[in-house]
Structures are given as C-alpha cells and as structure tokens.
Amino acid sequence: MAQHTNPDLNDTVQPVAMFDADTLTISAGGFSLSLTLKEIERNWDALSHFPDRRARMELGALGERVNAFAAHVAAIVARGGILDAGAEIERFTVRHVQLTRRAWAMESRCMSWFVVGPARFPVDRNRKRQASADNAFRVVSEHAKAARAAVERTAFPHGAPGEPIRASNPDAPALIRAEIEKRQAAHAMMKAANAAIRSAKGKDVDAKVQAVVDATGWREAKARRCVVPPQEWMGAGFPAYQLAGELAEIKRLATRLATIEANRERGTVEHEHNTTAGRLRVVENGDAARIQMFFDGKPEAATRDLMKREGFRWAPSEGAWQRHLNNAGRYSASRVVSALQGEPSA
Known part of the structure; x- marks a missing residue:
C-alpha cells in the first residue's frame, strides 16, 4: 500500500515523496526520481550485515526531509508568504537528493571489520573515509536547515508575522x-x-x-x-x-x-576612500538600514578578517559588506577605513 512519508503534510502542497513496495518515488515540478532498496543497499554491504534495513531507513529519511520541506513551504504560504511554492520545492528537492546520494556514495567506501573481518583492515584509510562520509551527511542536514531559513526570507523579506520589526521594513x-x-x-x-x-x-x-x-x-x-x-x-x-x-x-x-x-530623512550618504585594499566606498543606506562597504574586487583574506572582526558580513545580494546602520556601525566603519589606510584607530 502506498503511503506518504509525512502524513502531516499540508493539503495545499501535494506530497513530494511516497513509499510503495520498497520504492521511494519523488516528484517535484519537472524533477522525478524512483529509487528502490535494491538499487542503494549495496552502499552499506561492507558496513552492515543487513544493508537492506539501512537502505530502507535512508530512503524513508530522505522522503521525510523532502516532504517536511514541502510542508514548511505550505505553512509559509498559509501565513501569507509570497513565493513560488512549486519552484522552491523543486529547487530544494533536486539539490537535496544530490547531496544525499553523494553522502551515500561516500559512505559506500567505508567498511566495518565486524562485516569484512579484522585481517589486514585499513584502519587509518577507513577512518579518513568515515570522517568524509560524516561530513557529507552533516552537509545534508545543514542544507535542509538553511533551505528552510532561505525560503522564509524569500517569502517574508521584511520579517515574518510576529517577528521583531526590522528597520529595513518600509512600514x-x-x-x-x-x-x-x-x-x-x-x-x-x-x-x-x-x-x-x-x-x-x-x-x-x-x-x-x-x-x-x-x-x-x-x-x-x-x-x-x-x-x-x-x-x-x-x-x-x-x-x-x-x-x-x-x-x-x-x-x-x-x-x-x-x-x-x-x-x-538623511537619505543615502556615500564616502569614497583610497586604501591599501584599493578603492573603498562607504554607503549609509537609510532605506535598507545598513551601513555598506563596497570594494572593487574580492578583498584579501586579511581584509575579510578585519571586516568580520568589526561586525560586517558579506551580503551577496548587495555585493557589499554590511551591518546595521547605527552609531556602532559608523564607528566600526571608521575603524576599518583607518586600518586600511594605515592610521591608528580612535
């Protein structure tokens, strides 16, 4: 009998993953995939006496994560968020399946001497491979968490209902x-x-x-x-x-x-400086409530470390290093400029 891997999925978004006869079927927009236990259980032949059980657990976990993201998107839409739900779910599903299969492949290179035997067991090599596999699974987990936060930012660019009021909110x-x-x-x-x-x-x-x-x-x-x-x-x-x-x-x-x-009321205020890192523009963006620093190119590692120490973070959408626009932000910006001009900071 076919069943959803997440029975609590919101009805406004169709389930993305379903189990049927030891087969996980995933369908999201233009992306579709069918995986069976037999196809993936070989990844754990050298790690488990029961690789089919591990395969069933992994397929179920993948389906749960994909459907949980779809439910998260549905909940955001129900709260009034504005986004293309189908496109967001498809984008997440494609990437998450790729990362998961990569983690499976990396774990397939690992062994357990309980299964393969202790004779001439490559302990050091196996330890390195296991560390790589663990990191790959960590990336899978972090992707699910980061994608949830990203889709919420897309739906509520000025903060979700009930959250603190952001200075960048036009209202x-x-x-x-x-x-x-x-x-x-x-x-x-x-x-x-x-x-x-x-x-x-x-x-x-x-x-x-x-x-x-x-x-x-x-x-x-x-x-x-x-x-x-x-x-x-x-x-x-x-x-x-x-x-x-x-x-x-x-x-x-x-x-x-x-x-x-x-x-x-002050509007956008801009200053330009010549520094050891090249031309630097410092912009006080009142509408975005950010003080922004623009370099002509990617600054060197030492400059990036300086920016981070002073509380600035890289914003790809703005092409700038920025932090909140307030007196503390202005002071930090002046310290950065002084440091890059070789002057002692106040």
Missing part, C-alpha cells in the same frame, strides 16, 4: 508607532486597574473586581485574575516593576523610531 515607522500606542494603552489600563483596586475600600473582593471592570471595561474573569492572582504572593494589581518595564519598552521603541526616521 517600520508605522508599525513601531502602532506598537507604542498599544503599549501605552496597556500601561494606562494597568494604572487604571491599580487605582480602581485602591479606591475600593475594605477587603470585599467582589467590590474590587467590579471597580476594575468599571475602570477598564475588562471582562469579569480578567478583572478577577488581576484582583486575585493565581499566586497569592503576587498581591492584587500590577506590581511596580511591571509598570516600569512597560515604560522602559515604550521609551526604547520611541528611541528606535526616532533613529529610523532620522536615517531615512
């Missing part, structure tokens, strides 16, 4: 203002609830609950949790540290909003 100022307003309203409600509890004299819990309801408009159940918290030691109302924490967060958001707006 960042409006989103931060909305967050500030929400927190200010919450802080006002906390203060109103505390004032209502204090205004209700005596120990009548119901009177305090009603006072909170009248002051905040909350449902009775929520007001009662405020007056009589689950943990008695917490006391009624909102503690001072919670109110102070909310104010601190509002202040932090206001500062961040001011920084983002100032960077955008």
Whole structure:
C-alpha cells in the first residue's frame, strides 16, 4: 500500500515523496526520481550485515526531509508568504537528493571489520573515509536547515508575522508607532486597574473586581485574575516593576523610531576612500538600514578578517559588506577605513 512519508503534510502542497513496495518515488515540478532498496543497499554491504534495513531507513529519511520541506513551504504560504511554492520545492528537492546520494556514495567506501573481518583492515584509510562520509551527511542536514531559513526570507523579506520589526521594513515607522500606542494603552489600563483596586475600600473582593471592570471595561474573569492572582504572593494589581518595564519598552521603541526616521530623512550618504585594499566606498543606506562597504574586487583574506572582526558580513545580494546602520556601525566603519589606510584607530 502506498503511503506518504509525512502524513502531516499540508493539503495545499501535494506530497513530494511516497513509499510503495520498497520504492521511494519523488516528484517535484519537472524533477522525478524512483529509487528502490535494491538499487542503494549495496552502499552499506561492507558496513552492515543487513544493508537492506539501512537502505530502507535512508530512503524513508530522505522522503521525510523532502516532504517536511514541502510542508514548511505550505505553512509559509498559509501565513501569507509570497513565493513560488512549486519552484522552491523543486529547487530544494533536486539539490537535496544530490547531496544525499553523494553522502551515500561516500559512505559506500567505508567498511566495518565486524562485516569484512579484522585481517589486514585499513584502519587509518577507513577512518579518513568515515570522517568524509560524516561530513557529507552533516552537509545534508545543514542544507535542509538553511533551505528552510532561505525560503522564509524569500517569502517574508521584511520579517515574518510576529517577528521583531526590522528597520529595513518600509512600514517600520508605522508599525513601531502602532506598537507604542498599544503599549501605552496597556500601561494606562494597568494604572487604571491599580487605582480602581485602591479606591475600593475594605477587603470585599467582589467590590474590587467590579471597580476594575468599571475602570477598564475588562471582562469579569480578567478583572478577577488581576484582583486575585493565581499566586497569592503576587498581591492584587500590577506590581511596580511591571509598570516600569512597560515604560522602559515604550521609551526604547520611541528611541528606535526616532533613529529610523532620522536615517531615512538623511537619505543615502556615500564616502569614497583610497586604501591599501584599493578603492573603498562607504554607503549609509537609510532605506535598507545598513551601513555598506563596497570594494572593487574580492578583498584579501586579511581584509575579510578585519571586516568580520568589526561586525560586517558579506551580503551577496548587495555585493557589499554590511551591518546595521547605527552609531556602532559608523564607528566600526571608521575603524576599518583607518586600518586600511594605515592610521591608528580612535
């Protein structure tokens, strides 16, 4: 009986891999493949007394990984992500199958003396081959993880729903203002609830609950949790540290909003320097919220190490080394320029 290797796959994306009579069938866009146990079990002839069992496990694991990625893409689409789901799944499947078969081939060169016998066993050579095979399987695992992150970045270039607001998001100022307003309203409600509890004299819990309801408009159940918290030691109302924490967060958001707006009003600022690494352009990109450094070509290893030490990372999509645009980023950029011009940094 045919079955999906991942029964939880979202219905919006068809299963990519299926098992049927010891055969794994993979179909993704224009890519299709059929693998049987007999075709691949020879890879473990020298490693296991039961290579067919290992082959079945490997085929099942490959199918699970491919279908798990398809389910991940389906979940992203369901959350409102914008991407070509079919193309992303096909691209991942083709590459992942290649990497997996490469790992199998590398492991086929390994041996176990329990299987082949201990006489004249090439210990050192086998150890090197096993290390190479282990690394190949590590690449397979890392590819699955990296592909998930990459497809999410493609679908949500400015961050997924629920994630922190990115400065590069075109709507960042409006989103931060909305967050500030929400927190200010919450802080006002906390203060109103505390004032209502204090205004209700005596120990009548119901009177305090009603006072909170009248002051905040909350449902009775929520007001009662405020007056009589689950943990008695917490006391009624909102503690001072919670109110102070909310104010601190509002202040932090206001500062961040001011920084983002100032960077955008300033626009793109560019400076050019002659350095030992050649011509260097330093760009303050307010729209992307990044300070970027452009070299004419690929810098030498020492220069790349310097960039990394100063917090810059290579961005292939921009063709630049970049980090967040803030005072720390500007200071790091000045240190890089000074170092490449042979000047002592401040």
